[in-house]
Each structure stands twice: as structure tokens, then as C-alpha cells.
Amino acid sequence: xxxxxxxxxxxxxxxxxxxxxxxxxxxxxxxxxxxxxxxxxxxxxxxxxxxxxxxxxxxxxxxxxxxxxxxxxxxxxxxxxxxxxxxxxxxxxxxxxxxxxxxxxxxxxxxxxxxxxxxxxxxxxxxxxxxxxxxxxxxxxxxxxxxxxxxxxxxxxxxxxxxxxxxxxxxxxxxxxxxxxxxxxxxxxxxxxxxxxxxxxxxxxxxxxxxxxxxxxxxxxxxxxxxxxxxxxxxxxxxxxxxxxxxxxxxxxxxxxxxxxxxxxxxxxxxxxxxxxxxxxxxxxxxxxxxxxxxxxxxxxxxxxxxxxxxxxxxxxxxxxxxxxxxxxxxxxxxxxxxxxxxxxxxxxxxxxxxxxxxxxxxxxxxxxxxxxxxxxxxxxxxxxxxxxxxxxxxxxxxxxxxxxxxxxxxxxxxxxxxxxxxxxxxxxxxxxxxxxxxxxxxxxxxxxxxxxxx
Ligand SMILES: *Cc1c(COP(=O)(O)O)cnc(C)c1O
Numbered sequence: 458x459x460x461x462x463x464x465x466x467x468x469x470x471x472x473x474x475x476x477x478x479x480x481x482x483x484x485x486x487x488x489x490x491x492x493x494x495x496x497x498x499x500x501x502x503x504x505x506x507x508x509x510x511x512x513x514x515x516x517x518x519x520x521x522x523x524x525x526x527x528x529x530x531x532x533x534x535x536x537x538x539x540x541x542x543x544x545x546x547x548x549x550x551x552x553x554x555x556x557x558x559x560x561x562x563x564x565x566x567x568x569x570x571x572x573x574x575x576x577x578x579x580x581x582x583x584x585x586x587x588x589x590x591x592x593x594x595x596x597x598x599x600x601x602x603x604x605x606x607x608x609x610x611x612x613x614x615x616x617x618x619x620x621x622x623x624x625x626x627x628x629x630x631x632x633x634x635x636x637x638x639x640x641x642x643x644x645x646x647x648x649x650x651x652x653x654x655x656x657x658x659x660x661x662x663x664x665x666x667x668x669x670x671x672x673x674x675x676x677x678x679x680x681x682x683x684x685x686x687x688x689x690x691x692x693x694x695x696x697x698x699x700x701x702x703x704x705x706x707x708x709x710x711x712x713x714x715x716x717x718x719x720x721x722x723x724x725x726x727x728x729x730x731x732x733x734x735x736x737x738x739x740x741x742x743x744x745x746x747x748x749x750x751x752x753x754x755x756x757x758x759x760x761x762x763x764x765x766x767x768x769x770x771x772x773x774x775x776x777x778x779x780x781x782x783x784x785x786x787x788x789x790x791x792x793x794x795x796x797x798x799x800x801x802x803x804x805x806x807x808x809x810x811x812x813x814x815x816x817x818x819x820x821x822x823x824x825x826x827x828x829x830x831x832x833x834x835x836x837x838x839x840x841x842x843x844x845x846x847x848x849x850x851x852x853x854x855x856x857x858x859x860x861x862x863x864x865x866x867x868x869x870x871x872x873x874x875x876x877x878x879x880x881x882x883x884x885x886x887x888x889x890x891x892x893x894x895x896x897x898x899x900x901x902x903x904x905x906x907x908x909x910x911x912x
Contacts, residue, residue, distance in 0.1 A: 468708055477700045480742070484520070540705050541702070556860055575702065596618055601689030750817035834850045
């Protein structure tokens with residue numbers, strides 16, 4: 458490691474990667490294909506194209522092409538907020554009194570406040586290129602809806618957002634940002650779709666879930682001429698776009714000859730962990746390097762640590778493709794935790810396969826432990842982290858504290874996926890001491906897992 462590492466390592470615009478990396482090309486055992494729930498057979502291009510944009514379907518189903526060129530229009534948009542800095546967390550190291558070296562890649566430096574804009578702009582670009590009128594989507598905590606509203610506005614596309622009801626009520630300000638960028642937004646489940654009406658009848662008073670909002674958005678896309686559906690996580694295409702994070706991180710580390718030991722990101726559907734870590738996992742798959750990689754998830758929705766590796770629906774309404782993934786069951790409705798972006802029952806099939814092969818580990822954290830980490834980080838580094846990202850911070854702090862005990866100078870790099878300026882009700886609950894921890898019982902998880910489709 459060089460001695461003169463600046464507090465923030467910036468790459469220049471010229472140094473920004475111009476291709477996305479597809480880790481599936483380096484995997485000997487590939488992730489299992491998406492299955493059509495009607496036929497039980499792998500989805501074909503023709504079957505997926507009524508739902509997703511054509512080029513995105515091609516990316517989704519391609520497990521051979523290692524590098525995809527980033528279109529120039531997307532690169533130009535990226536330059537509004539990229540390359541993002543890799544920060545040497547000197548003040549956090551000092552606060553923890555650890556010999557470990559801690560770095561974080563900061564993805565919150567745009568109005569949407571998270572990494573989601575990296576895929577949103579790519580997805581909007583392909584919709585525009587195809588000549589569509591608009592797209593539909595769901596949003597949980599609101600970050601994806603915000604990101605996609607910015608992206609659709611940039612390309613002049615209409616956007617209909619289905620927002621998980623508890624977030625719609627908890628986060629009125631997100632809603633207004635989305636409307637400012639010109640999208641329309643309804644709380645989900647809503648009575649505007651057949652599947653929404655069905656869920657409302659079965660679970661009156663439900664606060665909704667990502668899975669249920671996805672069902673509604675897909676129905677709205679398929680029933681509206683000139684529309685397609687776009688999803689902010691889980692899918693292979695989303696992980697692909699997000700690799701801009703990991704590729705920039707690799708370059709910035711190389712620039713100062715920093716060799717990471719431990720890489721950490723939080724996991725909802727897996728897009729920021731996938732985007733951050735798959736370039737490094739690729740090195741491991743090719744036998745070039747070895748890292749300890751950790752996915753940090755909420756104990757309230759523990760897909761990796763307590764879920765099953767099985768085919769499951771991606772949505773509560775059971776109309777979406779079946780994916781082989783770590784899941785706590787599509788019928789599992791997680792508690793209304795403050796890390797809304799991590800309340801998805803399943804996990805990226807790519808990451809699920811890599812986890813199954815033992816290439817990385819996962820840890821689950823309870824809510825108050827997350828906010829304790831968020832507070833330590835905010836006070837030391839001066840940035841208010843998103844509750845989701847604070848799962849990664851928790852894991853990084855725990856690893857740094859282990860180094861303090863052993864005296865090891867490990868290099869820890871984590872992804873700070875976003876900021877928490879729209880999560881102040883959550884911070885209020887923490888500061889007031891009224892925040893609870895909710896961990897599902899085995900029985901709750903088993904009940905949902907019993908309803909996994911029989912494949
Ligand atoms: C959405 C979101 C996540 C979780 O989604 P992944 O697809 O797992 O990355 C994490 N952090 C932030 C800030 C988010 O907005």
C-alpha cells in the first residue's frame with residue numbers, strides 16, 4: 458500500500474470503466490435459468506420480451522458474454538455523478554482505534570441517494586431505444602422509484618410507480634421527489650390492478666411488500682400498450698449494470714496499490730453486493746486472487762442465512778418468473794423494518810449460486826445493532842448512511858474490531874450504497890429509544906417455505 462493515500466480517491470472521467478462485467482461468463486456452474494411458471498420450462502427471449510425491453514432480455518439470458526459496452530448516452534449520464542469516490546475512512550479507523558485500514562465506495566452522491574441510478578439509467582436508455590412510451594416499476598423504500606424517475610425524465614419516458622404502502626406512508630418526501638421528476642405513483646397493494654385487489658381481499662390492512670408491488674407493476678406493464686416493466690434488483694441485468702461500482706473500486710485500489718482482504722456490502726435483492734463484489738469474485742473464480750467477501754442482511758428478512766436454495770416466485774402474486782435463489786418464501790411478509798430496501802424475500806440467482814458454491818459468506822443483523830453502527834459512522838465520517846447500507850457498516854465495524862483484538866492490519870473495503878436523509882423517522886425511532894428488533898420465528902419462515910412451488 459502506498460503511504461500517500463488521499464482521503465478520497467477519485468478516478469478521472471477518462472479512467473471510468475466503459476464496459477460492464479458479466480460474472481456468469483466466468484462461472485463454470487452457471488446460475489439456473491428463470492422458469493416460466495406456466496410451462497415450468499426456461500424462459501425464452503420471445504416469452505420475456507412482452508414484459509422486459511428487448512436488449513435487457515438479451516442481457517438477462519446471456520451467460521457467455523463477459524463484457525458489455527456501456528452505451529455512450531449512459532456513460533454521459535454517469536458522468537453527472539461518477540466516478541464515485543473511494544473514501545479512506547480515517548476518522549472511523551480512529552474512532553474504533555483499530556489497526557485495520559477501512560475504505561468505502563460511496564454510491565450516495567446523487568439525488569436519488571443510492572447506487573440504483575446506475576441501473577435505472579441503463580434500463581431507461583434501452584426502453585427509449587426500443588421506442589417505448591414508458592415503463593412501470595415497484596419501489597420499496599423509494600430509492601429505486603426515485604432513481605428510475607430521474608432516468609425516465611432524462612430520456613422523456615413516462616413512468617408509473619407502485620410504492621410499497623408502508624413506505625408510501627413512512628416516506629412522503631420520497632414520493633414528492635418522484636413526482637417532481639414527473640412520474641406517477643400509487644401505494645401498493647392498490648385497487649388499480651387485479652392482483653392488487655386480490656391481495657387486498659386476502660390480507661386486508663396489509664402494509665404491502667416488494668413482492669406484491671412487483672406483481673402490480675408487471676400487470677400494469679403487460680396491460681398497457683407501449684410499456685414494459687423494469688426492476689431495480691435481483692435480475693442478472695441489474696447486477697451487470699451495477700458492476701460499474703466494483704470495476705471503479707478495483708481501479709481506485711490499484712492506483713494506490715491497495716490489496717483488500719475483506720469486501721462487504723449489504724443485501725436486499727443483491728444488486729449492490731453483486732455490482733460491488735462480482736468483479737472481485739471473478740478474480741476468485743479465475744484463480745487470480747482470494748478475498749473474504751461478506752453479504753450483510755437484515756435478521757428480519759434473512760434470505761441467505763435462514764432461507765432455502767430453491768425455485769421460487771419473484772413476487773407475492775406468483776405471476777413473475779421462477780428463479781432458483783435463496784428465499785424465505787414469496788409468501789413471507791417481512792415486518793415493517795426501517796431498512797425498506799432489504800425487505801425482499803429472495804436473492805439474486807447469480808449471488809445465490811456463488812454463495813451456494815461457498816465463494817462468500819453472509820451475516821444477519823438486527824435493526825438496533827444497525828443503527829448503532831450508523832451512528833458511529835455518521836459521527837466519525839460525517840455522512841448519514843442509509844439504514845440498508847448500515848448493515849455493511851455494521852459488518853465492517855465488527856471486522857475492524859476483531860482486528861483490534863488480534864492486532865491484524867487487514868484492509869476492509871465496503872460499499873456505502875446510499876445516504877439516509879429520507880430515513881429520518883427511522884433515526885428518530887432510534888434516537889427516541891423506541892426502535893424494536895423483529896426476528897421471525899422458525900415457524901413463520903417454515904410456513905412460507907411450505908408454499909414454495911413444487912419444481
Ligand atoms: C435498494 C437498496 C439496497 C438493497 O438493494 P440491493 O439490490 O441488494 O443492492 C441497499 N442499499 C440501498 C441504499 C438501497 O437503496
